[in-house]
Amino acid sequence: MSDLLERLRGRGWRLTSQRRVVAEVLDGEHVHLTADEVHARAAERLPEISRATVYNTLGELVTLGEVIEVSTDGRAKRYDPNAHRPHQHLICTGCGAIRDVHPLGNPLADLPTEQRFGFTVSQAEVTYRGLCPTCAG
Amino acid sequence: MSDLLERLRGRGWRLTSQRRVVAEVLDGEHVHLTADEVHARAAERLPEISRATVYNTLGELVTLGEVIEVSTDGRAKRYDPNAHRPHQHLICTGCGAIRDVHPLGNPLADLPTEQRFGFTVSQAEVTYRGLCPTCAG
DNA sequence: TCCTACGATGGACGGAATCCAAGTCAAGAA
DNA sequence: TTCTTGACTTGGATTCCGTCCATCGTAGGA
Numbered sequence A, B: 001m002s003d004l005l006e007r008l009r010g011r012g013w014r015l016t017s018q019r020r021v022v023a024e025v026l027d028g029e030h031v032h033l034t035a036d037e038v039h040a041r042a043a044e045r046l047p048e049i050s051r052a053t054v055y056n057t058l059g060e061l062v063t064l065g066e067v068i069e070v071s072t073d074g075r076a077k078r079y080d081p082n083a084h085r086p087h088q089h090l091i092c093t094g095c096g097a098i099r100d101v102h103p104l105g106n107p108l109a110d111l112p113t114e115q116r117f118g119f120t121v122s123q124a125e126v127t128y129r130g131l132c133p134t135c136a137g
Numbered sequence C: 001t002c003c004t005a006c007g008a009t010g011g012a013c014g015g016a017a018t019c020c021a022a023g024t025c026a027a028g029a030a
Numbered sequence D: 001t002t003c004t005t006g007a008c009t010t011g012g013a014t015t016c017c018g019t020c021c022a023t024c025g026t027a028g029g030a
Helices: A002-010 A017-028 A035-045 A051-063 B002-010 B017-028 B035-045 B051-063
Strands: A068-070 A078-080 A088-092 A098-101 A120-131 B068-070 B078-080 B088-092 B098-101 B120-131
Touching: A002 A017, A017 A035, A017 A051, A035 A051, A051 A068, A051 A078, A078 A098, B002 B017, B017 B035, B017 B051, B035 B051, B051 B068, B051 B078, B078 B098
Parallel strands: A088 A120, B088 B120
Antiparallel strands: A068 A078, A088 A098, A120 B120, B068 B078, B088 B098
8 A cells, every 4th residue: 555655656646645645545445435434444544534525535646547437327436446456346246245356258259340440449348247245045 | 118118117117217218228329338327318308307316216127127227436327228138338537438348258157166255156247447539549 | 997006206315436726745956 | 952934724605416396297008
């Protein structure tokens, strides 16, 4: 994590206590938290941190490529701190839980030029869906 | 489209003018409309149709597998009438436009058992992102 | 034609995220 | 060290999507 703080400082970030706490929360648990969950955990350490700041900071981390935003249909977005290792997601359609997965193959290579319609395609994201053992019951 | 109406009637749907209009809108343009856009187009033909009805009908069509719901990060969901032909999506990160694409390969087969963590995986969805020719300038 | 259960209505409501104007403070300058 | 300033934070208002609910209307069978 100090790595992350170093990197951010190197990019000209002003290192505030709020940003430090948000970064620490993300680093601390390798799960996929919602913005509200990040806010709750951050508030344990820094009681008066505001929601807007959490949203701002998460957005900045996403822009910098330090964190990945995972949208799960209608529910709140979740934030994935594992941004530097390419991976895909497996989402439980029951409870919204997310696991990182590493499928074989290269989806970007699977899209032929004539299927790109002139787009500058920069990213391929694979989302697997199903029921987790608990929800499948 | 009369196909669709037939199918729905066969499933016990009560065929109201509202449902007919929504179905016609989806069939009429093979683009990916938001619920609001569907409502606007439906209202041209049936001025007093309510937003709640459009949402209800779209939800039913999705449940019946006649239409696919495409979530695009924070923006409004879009509805894809092309549900009977398997395909993936290419989304412009600039303007949100969506194109149907047909990549090679089979992403479901690319997820090894030991990567499934006990989930009952039922679906693999691939989303390509990039800039469309217009947004790329 | 009449009945009735299913569907439509629209305004209130809810969650998620963004906006904004005012206040605060990190960090470079002197 | 203190000063200065613009970047950052705050929290309440606001927007955007979508759902809920009590009431009214109507499709389609009897």
